[in-house]
Amino acid sequence: xxxxxxxxxxxxxxxxxxxxxxxxxxxxxxxxxxxxxxxxxxxxxxxxxxxxxxxxxxxxxxxxxxxxxxxxxxxxxxxxxxxxxxxxxxxxxxxxxxxxxxxxxxxxxxxxxxxxxxxxxxxxxxxxxxxxxxxxxxxxxxxxxxxxxxxxxxxxxxxxxxxxxxxxxxxxxxxxxxxxxxxxxxxxxxxxxxxxxxxxxx
Numbered sequence: 499x500x501x502x503x504x505x506x507x508x509x510x511x512x513x514x515x516x517x518x519x520x521x522x523x524x525x526x527x528x529x530x531x532x533x534x535x536x537x538x539x540x541x542x543x544x545x546x547x548x549x550x551x552x553x554x555x556x557x558x559x560x561x562x563x564x565x566x567x568x569x570x571x572x573x574x575x576x577x578x579x580x581x582x583x584x585x586x587x588x589x590x591x592x593x594x595x596x597x598x599x600x601x602x603x604x605x606x607x608x609x610x611x612x613x614x615x616x617x618x619x620x621x622x623x624x625x626x627x628x629x630x631x632x633x634x635x636x637x638x639x640x641x642x643x644x645x646x647x648x649x650x651x652x653x654x655x656x657x658x659x660x661x662x663x664x665x666x667x668x669x670x671x672x673x674x675x676x677x678x679x680x681x682x683x684x685x686x687x688x689x690x691x692x693x694x695x696x697x698x699x700x
Contacts, residue, residue, distance in 0.1 A: 648673030
């Protein structure tokens with residue numbers, strides 16, 4: 499009887515390990531050469547000179563939250579689930595602006611600095627507000643790599659806000675990696691929108 503129990507436990511453990519090992523990685527779609535790089539988001543690349551993003555893939559310059567209030571062109575009655583709304587505002591709070599990243603990069607792009615300056619100004623003028631920076635990535639690569647990439651993106655944004663004079667104790671970071679895509683398509687445009695930090699006020 500003991501031998502049967504041991505045998506069942508060993509079989510169960512092996513089956514669990516086999517299933518876990520088989521599910522840990524998923525196929526990675528090929529990457530379009532439009533961005534000048536043929537590696538998936540989850541593949542480690544040499545850091546250094548950043549690539550550029552085409553003008554058609556540039557994220558919007560305004561920020562809204564799920565309440566539908568605006569800082570720019572979208573009206574208060576616009577649908578927060580609309581493509582236009584999500585492109586302009588991600589999941590950031592109304593007072594804040596999201597920051598976008600190049601493929602497999604965690605460094606802040608020059609064109610995103612005004613957004614961080616805007617966010618820092620709001621936080622300095624509202625010292626009772628705390629912030630969560632949510633790091634995101636596109637779907638390419640392993641879950642583990644993309645969680646780490648999202649974390650690096652969120653930490654870099656936090657560091658930048660601290661350098662701009664925001665008290666670091668008011669900011670926490672979280673990474674969602676590829677788990678909460680804003681756009682579920684499989685194009686470079688969709689991926690560029692998902693490589694993002696959202697700034698959510700608490």
